[in-house]
Structures are given as structure tokens and as C-alpha cells.
Amino acid sequence: MSQAQSSNSNIPDTDFNLLEDSEDADNHTSEATATRLSLQFQLDETYIGQRIDQIAAMVWSDFSREKLKQWIKEGNLLVNGQPVKPKFKSDGFEILTLNVELEAQTRSLPEDIPLDIIYEDEDIIVINKPVGMVVHPGAGNTSGTLVNALLHHYPKSSELARAGLVHRIDKDTSGLLVVAKNLEAQFALSKQLEKKSVYRLYDLVVYGNIIAGGTIDEPIKRHPVDRVKMAVLPGGKDAVTHYNVKERFQHFTRVQARLETGRTHQIRVHFSYIGYGLVGDQVYMPRVRMPAGASQLLDDTLRGFKRQALHAVQLGLKHPRTKEEMTFEAPWPEDFANLVEVLRTENKAY
Template identity: 50%
Template sequence: MSHPYDNSEDYNDLSENRVVQIPTEFAGERLDAALAKLFPMYSRSRLQQWIKDGHVLLNGEPALGKQKVYGDEQILLDAPPPPELTAFTAEEIYFPVVYEDEHLLVIDKPAGLVVHPAAGNWSGTLLNGLLHYCPSQAQLPRAGIVHRLDKDTSGLMVVAKTQLAQTDLVRQLQARTVKRHYRAVADGLVRQSGTIDAAIGRDPRNRLKMAVLSFGGKPAITHVEVIERLQHHSLVECRLETGRTHQIRVHMQKAGHPLAGDPLYGNPRHAMSDAAREAVNLLGRQALHAFRLALVHPATGETMQWKSRLPADMRALLTVLRSEMHGKALPLDDDDFDDEDDGDWEIIYTREE
């Protein structure tokens, strides 16, 4: 099976040592400039980094990018392959398995675990762990991953173990029949339950973020139910119809209730007590957990559902917030799951036309 990133001649070049002679007409030029001419398939910044990392030898000695060449020197370029070409390797990475059969795998992703290799995280991801846990996953696109959670969002994910299961799960996601419920701690007192219907796209002012857009965004719908109002925060349940990047975090920010501890969309100036602020800071991530997942089994047609308790860090945060609310220390406790049906919804935010 071909590697998902193996589509360029650069990989073949990088898998071998390259030995060249500096032409005499390059005399007086900087080494990095000469290399840029000798290896035009690579960017100058990449060549400079390879020089810095010791992958370029000049007459057998480590080179400096700014040093001059005089012609006839021997260059040895011993560069590693780009990290994206070695990303799909098996690594022993822990993730709790909630359910498994020959067709699918349901995991409870810990906070801090990246789902898929990408720039800045080419290793140590859930995908790498899946390839170690079940090597046959290498035969499936994205190792059977059909949806994602943000790095610092914890909770339930389903992974396909066969091509037929992957195709069926993708279709269910596209048809919006997979039910994904989240519990979140939001800033402020959310006044009422309702639905946020607001298109999401890349933030034009900060390409690292997503934003609600008046034009050009993709449709995004989040149902929000208030579970508990605390002194300066609310425990809410968010139910996704669509699965846009950072959807809950962006929608809650737009509704004026960003998630507690969210480093990208949160409000660090949100008014709260010193004890609450310390607890939010100790959380160190957005207070968001995918606690319920329901879908139709791709092989049996049976509707299946899994639930995951809130992780210890979110339970600890809620304990502090509840103790503050009631004016006394409370024991660390789990939250009851609400098994009621969706009920009636009121539109509280609509997409701008």
C-alpha cells in the first residue's frame, strides 16, 4: 500500500545521500546560496536547517551556511526524509478502549492526545497508537479514524476496523445520524437551552482560529442544554448535528459563553473568585468532554450507545465551583447522565444572512 503522503520525487531524493562537486563558477558565494542552486527542488530555508542540523558536510566537515565556497569542494547532503513521510508509524500510546469487536473500536480519548499527525505533531498521536494496538489498521485510510476531537478535548471516539465499517460510519456522519453529546463548563450563566445555528470558517484575522462567518462558512448546528447554573459558570450539554473544527468552542464563544479554560477562544478576564480561577488554571485546557456516543452498528444494524464519565480534572473543577456555590466544601462526585430525549428547542442564535 502506498504511503498517504508519498506523492513526490523529493522522498526518493531524501532517502539517499547526495554527493556533488561545487562548480568553480560558484566561487565567492555563500554555501547556502550555492546549495539552493544545486538543489532547486528544496527550499532555501530547508537547506539552511539541514546545514544547521549537521546534515551537510563540506569536504567531510560540518558546514556553516554563511561560509564562502571557492569551487571544487565536495558536498555531502545527508538529509532525513520530511517528518510527514514517517508519520504513519506504530507507537505504543495509551488510550482506554470502551468497546471493540471485529468491525469497530470505541475509545475514550484522554485530553492532550492529538488524533491525527499534522504539522507540529508528526508522532505521538492516536493514529500512531492505533497502528501499534491493531497493525491491520494500516490497511485503512487514516487508520480507520472517521472523526476527530481536539487535542485537549477528552472523550468518546469511534474508529472503523474494516473498509466497509469505515464507509458506513462516514455515511452516518454525513447523514448526521451519529449522536455526539458533550459536557462542558461555560463562562457565565447560560440563560436558556436552545440551538446555535451559525456558519463556521477560518478566522480571516487569525488563521489559527475558526470563527462564525456571515459569508463563506460551512453550516454548523449545535444544540445546547443547560444542566446546572453555578455562581459564575454553567454546566451545559452540547449536541452536535455537524462536526466543524472547534464547533462547540466557537459557537459558545459567539453566544457569549466561551468554555472555561479555553486557551484559544476563552475569556481570561471572566469575573470569578480566586478559588475558581485557580481551579480553571489548574484544568489547563478547555472544559469539554465527549461523554455520549450513539450510532448504528455498521454490520448488525443495531443502535448502540456508549457513555463516559467526566474525567478527573473536570470533576475537580466542578467540585470547586459547586463548593463555592453552596458555601461549603463538597466531596468529589460524578455527574448523573441525563437520559431524556431532546425535547423542544428554541433558536437562540441564527446564522447571519
């Protein structure tokens, strides 16, 4: 199991410049518990004249506006220690205080599923997710998910939205993701993701020869016809992927990609868009492209690799409580390591 490292250890400063203080997160204070929520937020002049229910929706965006309005009416959300009506307008610099008991936020059931935990403390869990595990329950995947496993490992996660998840990776992508264990940590990590200050590095293998690294800055939205797919299309959400070539083979390239944004299928869509689809991607590269003269070993390996060759190898973040910059690493899973080794022996560059 990999160990947490100082962010200064082996990642160049130029690659690790996204870790910044999250001012909104730093303004929050709370007890370190998931069941009893106690938050404070100091307003400033930017909120002058705005209604308190609108302000609360901006400050605590993980909750619905209706839920926050209910808490205001019930006296659970106070302004300078006093109850107010939802239409109360701010004159700036008030202190908002939110004190509530959280109800269960998920109906999913706990399941005793082993987790590869890279790091855990009272605030966060960093997990190396295996290939084939769905992160969150959905249609056709009501059990066996990461959420089911988390509910067994840490039962209080049931009182957090999405069981503490702040980001996801695809079912057939392996590697690292971080989960919050209390609401303060969930807020802080969500703010880091919004500010693009979470460092996410992926290893991948693509068809074709990429000459040099670069940046793909293309918007992504749902495919208009095939609703399973995402696509680069005008009007989509901003999506930015930075990448470097790590290893060249005769007909393939091993690449490292860093996400600046986190759109659905982002890496898979971006590399398919520039003409370098991922090996094994059943959605964006449904047909195996076999090189002419491929050996039986290479043929068997490529045809047997049934998932996208994508692994979340490194994760960097600022700890929500201590503010320490932390990075975590996860070794390649066996199938990915075997794919690379076969390419090194059976498809080596001239």
C-alpha cells in the same frame, strides 16, 4: 470502563432521533478485512447516463477519482462483471464490483501507547481519548498521536485511510470517538456522519449564566486573520449545535451540547459567539475571568485549568455490520470532575 448500552436505555427518544438507516452503506457488501477489499454496489435510475468513473467517485468517495479511474483501467472495478472504460455510461441498475489489494495508507509509525478502549469488536473500536492526545499526526505532532497508538494496537489499520478514523476531537478535548477496523465499517460510519445520524453529546462548562437551552445555527469558516481560529462568518459551512442547561452556578453554567454537524472547533466557536466562552479555552477565551470575591480555591482551580472544559460524554451510532443501535458513555476525567465540584462548593448559585 463504561459498557455499551441499548440506545433505548436512558436517552429520551426526542434526543436520539438521528439514528437512521444509511441506504448507501446498506447497499455495500464486503469481506471483513482491511487488506483485501471486495465491494459491490447496486446502481439505480439516478445514475442513468453518467460516466462510470464519475459514478465510482460518488459511490466510493473515500478514494480519489484518479485512483478509481486507475482501477477501472486495470480491470479491478467491473460493471456487471465485465471490464469497461472510464467513459462508459450507465444505463441504470448495473452492479459495480470493486476488488483490490490495499496498500499502506499512512506513513505513521506504530507506538505502544495505552488506549482506554470502551468497546471493540471485529468492525469498530470506541475509544475514550485523554486530554492532550492529538488524534492525527500533523506538523509538530508526528508521534504520540491516537493514530500511532492505533497502528500498534491494530496493525491492519495502516491499510485504511486515516487509520480508520471517521471523525476527530480536539487535542485538549477529552472523550469518545469511534474508529473503523475495516473499509466497510469506515464507509458505513462515514455515511452516518454525512446523514447526521451519529449522536454526539458533550459536557461543557462556560462563563456566564445561560437561562435555558436552545439551538445555535450559525455557519463556521476559518478566521480571515487569525488562521488558528475558526469563526462564525457568512459563507461558512452549515453548523448546528443543540444545547441544554444542566447545572447553574453563580457565575458559570454547566451545559450539555449535541452536535448535528461536526465543524472544526464547533462547540467552542458557537458558545463564544453567543457570549458564553468555555472555561479554560486558550484560543477563544485566552484570559481567565475571575469572579469578584472568588475564594483562593476557586482562583487556583480556574487559573490551573489550562484546557477547554469540554468532554465528549456520549456517542450513539448504528453498528456498521449488525445495524444495532448502540450508545457508549465515558466518565468525566479527573480535571473536569474537580472543576465542577469546586464550582458547586465555591460558586454555588444563591
